[in-house]
Amino acid sequence: MRSEPQRDPLGQRAEAAGLAARLPALQLEARRIAAGVVQGVHGRRRAGPGETFWQFRPYQPGDPAQRIDWRQSARGSRLFVREREWEAAQAAWLWCDRSPSMTFRSSHAVPRKLERAAVLMIALGDLLVDGGERVGVLGHDERAVVGKTVASRILRSLGSSEPLAQDTHLPAARIPAHARAVLFGDFLHHPELLRDWLRPHVANGVRGVLVQVVDPAEETFPYEGRMVVEGMEGDGRRLVENAAELGRRYRAVWEAHRQSLAEVAGRLGWIHILHRTDQPATVALVALWQALALPTAGST
Numbered sequence: 001m002r003s004e005p006q007r008d009p010l011g012q013r014a015e016a017a018g019l020a021a022r023l024p025a026l027q028l029e030a031r032r033i034a035a036g037v038v039q040g041v042h043g044r045r046r047a048g049p050g051e052t053f054w055q056f057r058p059y060q061p062g063d064p065a066q067r068i069d070w071r072q073s074a075r076g077s078r079l080f081v082r083e084r085e086w087e088a089a090q091a092a093w094l095w096c097d098r099s100p101s102m103t104f105r106s107s108h109a110v111p112r113k114l115e116r117a118a119v120l121m122i123a124l125g126d127l128l129v130d131g132g133e134r135v136g137v138l139g140h141d142e143r144a145v146v147g148k149t150v151a152s153r154i155l156r157s158l159g160s161s162e163p164l165a166q167d168t169h170l171p172a173a174r175i176p177a178h179a180r181a182v183l184f185g186d187f188l189h190h191p192e193l194l195r196d197w198l199r200p201h202v203a204n205g206v207r208g209v210l211v212q213v214v215d216p217a218e219e220t221f222p223y224e225g226r227m228v229v230e231g232m233e234g235d236g237r238r239l240v241e242n243a244a245e246l247g248r249r250y251r252a253v254w255e256a257h258r259q260s261l262a263e264v265a266g267r268l269g270w271i272h273i274l275h276r277t278d279q280p281a282t283v284a285l286v287a288l289w290q291a292l293a294l295p296t297a298g299s300t
Contacts (some may be wrong), residue, residue, distance in 0.1 A: 026115060027155065030122035033282045034130075056080040091176060092128050092292070093208075095138035096121050096158060097185030099169040100232045106217035110277045117184035117213045118158050120275070123285050124182060125150045128292075138181065139163070139173040170197045180292065181208035186218075191260040195268070202268045209271045209291045212261065216278045219254060221247040 056072050059079035069082040102114040111119075128135050129150050136144035137153050139162035145153070163172040169189065175181050181201070187194060187210060194210075217223075223243040230237040240246050258274060265272040271291045275284035 022115065026118050027122055027151065029281075030119045031126060033119065033280075033285055034123040034126045056082060091134050091136065091144040091179040093136045093138045093144065093175055093179055093181045094121050094125060094154065095171050095181065095183050097169045097183075097187075098158070098161075099185075101186055101188055102213075104215055104218075104232060105277065106215050110215060113186055113213045113215060113277060116275070116277045116281060117211070119281050120211065120213075120284055120288070121158075121182075121184055122151060122154050123281070124288060125154050127285075127289060138175060138183075139171045144176075144179070165197055170194070175201050175204070175206045175208075178205040181206055182211060182288065182292070183208065184211045184213060186214055187212050187261055188257075191257070191264045194261065195264045198264070198268050198270065202270075207269050209273060209288060210261065210265050211284065211288060212258075212272065212274045214274065214276055216276050219251075219276060221250045221254075223247060 056069060057080065059068060059073075059081050063081050067081045069080050072080045072082070096114070096117050098114060102117065103112050105112045125135050129146060129148070132146070134144035134146050135150045135153075137157040140157040140160070141153060164170065165172045169185060170183070170193075221243075224247075225243055227240050227243050228237060229240055262272040273284065273287050273291065275281075275287075
């Protein structure tokens with residue numbers, strides 16, 4: 001439920017323009033919180049099947065002769081093998097929900113959900129790049145890339161539109177096989193829709209993290225007395241005579257929804273992280289980084 005008025009199309013475009021104007025400041029904030037967790041961050045690059053050169057290492061008994069790099073070996077008295085990066089294990093695909101419900105905030109003391117999700121997405125992209133990993137923006141990039149262009153790609157994606165799957169606010173784009181994905185959103189749709197969307201990706205070896213970004217009022221419903229609640233996505237308007245009584249029922253439904261999302265994610269090998277916008281962004285970023293450090297499909 002929402003306590004802000006429903007957005008019309010012109011209002012939604014204004015919100016998008018407002019976010020675009022805020023992107024430079026959000027990028028600075030993202031880099032600040034990324035710097036706060038960069039201590040101890042190490043790249044997770046590893047050898048494996050792929051096309052991109054990674055490193056030379058000394059030849060070991062059992063290595064195929066065709067993997068010997070004779071030019072490098074000719075520079076000294078030892079044989080060296082050319083190793084390539086394991087591209088599938090390193091590709092991380094990021095996505096952020098930009099639907100109207102993500103523009104909600106219950107007060108000016110907290111950021112809009114979309115702004116917090118944007119900060120986390122940019123900060124995570126910076127950390128992944130610093131760790132030597134490839135990053136792609138789901139629905140906007142054809143392939144994951146490395147380097148400083150990742151931040152600009154994320155910024156462009158936050159200010160543009162993309163096709164979404166029917167009945168959900170989830171991306172219609174296919175996630176490459178054996179990749180990792182991080183989805184930022186409020187995930188207010190039914191958990192079964194999320195399950196149905198995840199299943200084909202999981203069957204294709206994709207694992208990842210759902211970062212559910214919520215406003216504190218969405219979790220606690222602190223309202224009392226008589227009030228009007230109105231949906232932000234065509235959900236209608238309702239006069240509530242006793243908000244405190246509604247709040248008791250609402251909180252039970254909300255907790256059941258949160259648990260269902262976590263269960264759906266867990267059964268399919270994904271991780272669910274709940275982040276409230278009144279909490280420091282660093283807390284969510286650390287939890288997210290730790291979640292991505294866990295073994296995933298295709299990794300060693």
